[in-house]
Amino acid sequence: MKFLCCVIASQVLLSVSKGVRVVLVHGLAGFGPEELGPIDYWNDNEQYFIDRGIDVFESTVGPVSSNWDRACELYAQIKGTVVDYGKAHSERHGHKRFGRNFTGKGYAPDWDENNKLHFVGHSMGGQTIRELERLIQEGDAAELAATGDDTSPLFKKQGNWIKSMSTLSTPHDGTPLVKILGDGMVALIKAMIIGFAGISSGSDLEDFYDLDLDQWDLGRHSGEKFFDYLSRVLSSPIWKDNIDFANYDLTIEGSIAAQQKGQHAYPGTHYAGYATEQTEKVIFTSFQIPSLKMSLPMQPFGTMLGSILNSDKDLRENDGLVPLEASKCPQAGYSGVSCTEFTSQDHKWEAGKWHWEKVSKDHMQVIGFTIFQKPDQVYERIANRIVSIEPTLRRRLKSLRGN
Template sequence: MKNQLLTMVKIKLTLLTFCLCFGSLQSVNVNAKDIQGPPDPIGPRQNHSPIILLHGFTGWGRDEALDFNYWGGIVDVQEHLKEHNFQVFTTASGPISSSWDRACEIYAQIKGGTVDYGKAHSENHGHDRFGKTFAGYYPEWGELDRESKTIKKVHLIAHSQGGLDSRIMIQLLNKGHLAEQKSLAMNKDDLSPLFRGNNDWVHSVTTLSTPHDGTTLASSVFRILPNHQEVLTYLSSTWSAFGLPAYDWKLSQWGLERGEEEEYDDFTQRVQNSHFWRATRDNAGWYLSPEGARETNEWVKAQPNVYYFSYGSQQTSEAWFSDDHEPDIGMFAIFRPFAKWMGEYTQDSPNRVIIDKAWFANDGIVNTISMDGPKNNSTDQIVAYGGEPMLGVWNDMGVMQGWDHFDYLGQFNSDYGDPRPFFDKLAHFVGALPE
């Protein structure tokens, strides 16, 4: 089974590479059928908080992948929104890193400064405390606006794992972290503002296909974590063979950064021997698993002054003669074997999250039941959106039926055409939220 799963991941990565190489040959389906999207704004624009776009697992930045955009594919969602008078920035965090590490990186990219993963956290997991230094997309974040007399905040729009990163960053900003505070009790000036608390700096967060309760796909794919070195080397070699710009794994905190004169074989050997692969709870695999999500949900809570919105996706249907789910015809080919496996997977092992038929519906990567907000081991409230946004609870915006995990982004085989109208409506919707 492990070899089969490793083969599936290799196939997925190969097809992903193909799409990135030849995605520009595809055309945007401008005649796509009308779809349900974000609701109309609740009124005129009331705030000018910048919009921050956060990618999901294995995502990439704007200077990678031959300018094939994570947000839009061959079109550019960020620049489109900027042309419509929205201030927008796109973050680029570690594609396979833990959501804790990614939250720390996102904070530094927005505010500016050196990434601080936390003294207690870094010592516990065996990697460097500090990472790269950034100028900051929005250095005035958290400062007082002299005209409005309000704190300068941001809107977060996050796909997949990016939603977990958002929740953790908001929790740390608002409540701080006791272990980090205790680790620097004798030197409080050295504590990152991210861990101090009382920083109500986020206006809203919108999650798209986020596994708030984890995904059962992680229950299989990430059991091959000890062999993930092989996958990493395989993908890097494939990209190198195509002459593509380096896919930045952003793992410098683990010492996994290729030196300017370092031979590629030497670098990959260091990658394969890294402690990262044995850090089974400080990587994306743990955070995306149902058990990892259960652990996160215990301490990460919805904050009372933040608007939370969740959008789901589903592109499977119940089989004719069983409760199993089968992938719909329009699903991206890469996702079909994953969707079929998720559509029939159950487990009831002790000390693990019980998985039953309620988890069968999925979008090829994430179980639909997991997308509306955190439920397992969580006290967060989830309410169906009724036309009036509510603070401090999850406003469930519904499920986009017939959408796979990439359809929100407009990548590859976008079943629903140009993604820009969706994000137009979403930007205007969050822009109409009260200050």
């Protein structure tokens, strides 16, 4: 009887909250559903949203593409259109204007200012969401000048379509690690991809994984072995001095340049940055070293970040890849802005300003890639905060729970 009641309650919730939808956006070297067989990038943390009657869409964007290109891909997947990277942008950077066709496959074709969506992004996924919001809010004058009536709606200044964005481990202000590693950044990206791939079986890898670089004519060839494909892509000259790629967008300079194109926060959107760290201060110094809880693959990078010398904000406390300070909210490209720390679970989530919360996990543990620790319940808090700004869903949940 108890099981039947739960099923009925779940069905009622889903029918009532049909308009409450969240889009998940993966980070650098990430992957979407079924790209690595049974392996889930989000490690079933999406269940926290589903349990509250929130519908979830796991997007798939270019794992190493720029935030502009990823935002265009994300828009097309949601609206159900052909990916349009923009004529002006594509000609400026030397790649194709059009990408994959999602016509008839859109997650939310009705997405607009009257049917807003919530977004959750891990790592670079948070940057991608911010770029998507900037384009929707402000459009792009260069694209309008280049194509006039033929311009994608994405570049036509649509307004406020995003109800909330929650970012996890996102390098809003970039990460010094890109410059520290130099050419080794490409090796790190390769290692991350292989690391994800190692979780899955070889057959899954051969059948599914793709770096989604068709716009650069670097799509995977029919019958091409995965590691041959990966080597071909990562040895391509497009990585060198290319500002339309992930490795530039993740730098401090690239992040500041992106911030200066748009506003710090837009009215009507709720913002939350979940800033991760897993280092400890070295006694009698200002340096940080990885804690024993940090994943072994993250520790060398955590040590590098923990020992850098900063002339401005202290960026040593980190999660293995991104400084804690850089993942609170976008700040470096603006003057006089700040982030408001969530002081309690009941802290009001105000629109039009950034809030942040510290999460004691490393860069990969926060999405569930952990062996010795229980995943942090950060997704439960994100889901609860989404419920708190959705009055209809909140009332229905209270009714079903009898309080």
